[in-house]
Amino acid sequence: MNINDSVLSNAERLTFSLRELYSKNGYQPYRMSKFEDYDLYSRNKDFLVSDRVITFTDLSGKLKALKPDVTLSIIKNHTDGTTRKLYYNENVYRVSKGADGYKEIMQAGVECIGEVDNALVGESLILAAQSLELIGKSFVLDVSDLDILNAAVEKITDSKHLQEELVKCVSEKNAHGILSICEDNGIDPKTADSLIALLTLCGAPDRVLPRLSDLCDALGCRAAYEELSEALSVFNGTGLLSKIQIDFSVVSDRGYYNGVIFKGFVSGVPDSVLSGGRYDKLLRRMKRGSKAVGFAVYLDMLERVEETTAGDIPQDTMLNVALPKGRLGEKVYAMFEAAGFPCPSIKENNRKLIFENPEAGVRYFWVKPSDVAIYVERGAADIGVAGKDILLEYEPEVYELLDLKFGKCRMAVAAPKGFEDDRSRTLRVATKFSKIAADHYAQKGRDIDIVHLNGSIEIAPILGLTDVIVDIVETGTTLKENNLEVVETIVPISARLIANKSSYKFKGDNITKIAHELKKN
Structure with a gap:
């Protein structure tokens, strides 16, 4: 047949x-x-x-x-x-x-x-x-x-x-x-x-x-x-x-x-x-x-x-780079520019989101910081810069090539001043980093009740919603002004250069070149 x-x-x-x-x-x-x-x-x-x-x-x-x-x-x-x-x-x-x-x-x-x-x-x-x-x-x-x-x-x-x-x-x-x-x-x-x-x-x-x-x-x-x-x-x-x-x-x-x-x-x-x-x-x-x-x-x-x-159709050799919007992204772009991968059009006063420089072989685009890892994991971007907090929380299947050593802060547990943990009771934890919090307390063998919030985390223990919070701490000023203090540091956080695993197989030389230049700078 x-x-x-x-x-x-x-x-x-x-x-x-x-x-x-x-x-x-x-x-x-x-x-x-x-x-x-x-x-x-x-x-x-x-x-x-x-x-x-x-x-x-x-x-x-x-x-x-x-x-x-x-x-x-x-x-x-x-x-x-x-x-x-x-x-x-x-x-x-x-x-x-x-x-x-x-x-x-x-x-x-x-x-x-x-x-x-x-x-x-x-x-x-x-x-x-x-x-x-x-x-x-x-x-x-x-x-x-x-x-x-x-x-x-x-x-x-x-x-x-x-x-x-x-x-x-x-x-x-x-x-x-x-x-x-x-x-x-x-x-x-x-x-x-x-x-x-x-x-x-x-x-x-x-x-x-x-x-x-x-x-x-x-x-x-x-x-x-x-x-x-x-x-x-x-x-x-x-x-x-x-x-x-x-x-x-x-x-x-x-x-x-x-x-x-x-x-x-x-x-x-x-x-x-x-x-x-x-x-x-x-x-x-x-x-x-x-x-x-x-x-x-x-x-x-x-x-x-x-x-x-x-077939033998030529593949796109441009490196697609996901940049986080905001002040962090501006600093990230400055590092890429200093490393020899500029794109002058990105500095123009317009509402464009995608910018490319064929001569440098790069194409940049702005995305929400928490979405960078998604764009890279799904292959829309070959490389990107994301905070370690995002990588720990969502565990994307990506390569973590460099610690760029800026955007430094820490993931920490904070509580009202004078708080003492009563281990006979379930600890109530407010956070937007539910996985990080769950993993941290699982290692300590502590029973917790996670209250997932998307903002104003610090107010939760003040109003009695939770006992403690798990959140990013930079200077600690907000905590002090709300009578809270860090009781435990979970992990240090900084910006990381990440790469899509498949892209690395086909554009590895270019990705390695960029990583090498960023490391030097």
Whole structure:
């Protein structure tokens, strides 16, 4: 039967192309034919893209779930002693980031479970790159290795909590955050040299691997280096090698993944469209003795990919910069101008919001300060400047490249003078930074009742609405005039240079140049 593919959407055509690719490479189709117990997902919620699962009770009274994932079902039905190479196209049900509810999402992927060696890891990498090539000609496959990253992190501290904080900084390319963790916890910053070095080792394998070799010898993880190097060798002599980068900001949950991991990006899509790696640890947790490697393609992300993306249409090389409105934004622009990226039209007396200078390769636009991170995360801006308070409160998926060291203040707890906390009662907290407040008191094991306010926070304890407030404090003058005082500092705040993760893959040289010049100034 011939199918007229003109009636198919991009995603549908891609689905058929991916099936053909995987089938030609010896992978068999896998089909989920029943609902899984909710317990399967609740026990492994950290492995899921989203831990929010749609549940229902079946006719026998068991709690079931609409599948948020396929890999867990494949493992559950795997028998040790066999090697299975599977591919799937399944609808999964989860909360998509930015959505206000659950979505039905088409997801494709491959899984290889059993006697998985480096050859099969390399095969998975090749298939991942070929999958990206089917999506669009302009793509990057970032490859990392968790065993190497773990060696660098464990050299700094034995604390599991601090290790996770350090890994989070690595995922954000946040070198200043790594040093701050060391300073705050009395750790010699020199012990972080290897970890920070990993952040700078970003680029083509032939450029990065020689430098990584010496670093791995110093860290005592030579075997992990050899595994990564061998896995990447499958690209030698192929037309795909130029699309491969080593980048240790690619991280996954260390309780489930190990060894080689990777993510794929396509120009024009603000987030990764493919993610995978080795997950032997997940099999251990599910009482299996096998090894595994695989990846998923997030087809819901491809709604943004136009037909032209698959061709050789020139991409926009201008850097889009989101500036915060107001006095802070004027100071930010002055820094960019001093760093060699001026745009004279921005100083004209008009009501325009977008300004560009093609010669400098920059396009600026003014947005509300609290919205900068949204514009960057969603890819409307390649880079921007946002306060650390916004980054902590909303946790956008962005790179935090620089602490610009201005706009300094602090996030603090303030209360009426003479206030004493009665721990036998729930503490009432007024704030517009609900997540920061919740996280702070959760670490202290303190029960709180958050009253979310959008302004005039200081008046809440005066009128008896709450006991304390959590807010930004600059000089403290407003607090003093209202008979309030800071009782605890939560975290220092300053302006940060942030970048969209996908933009960094395709405009990395220009972004790095700007960051370098800003750091000098």
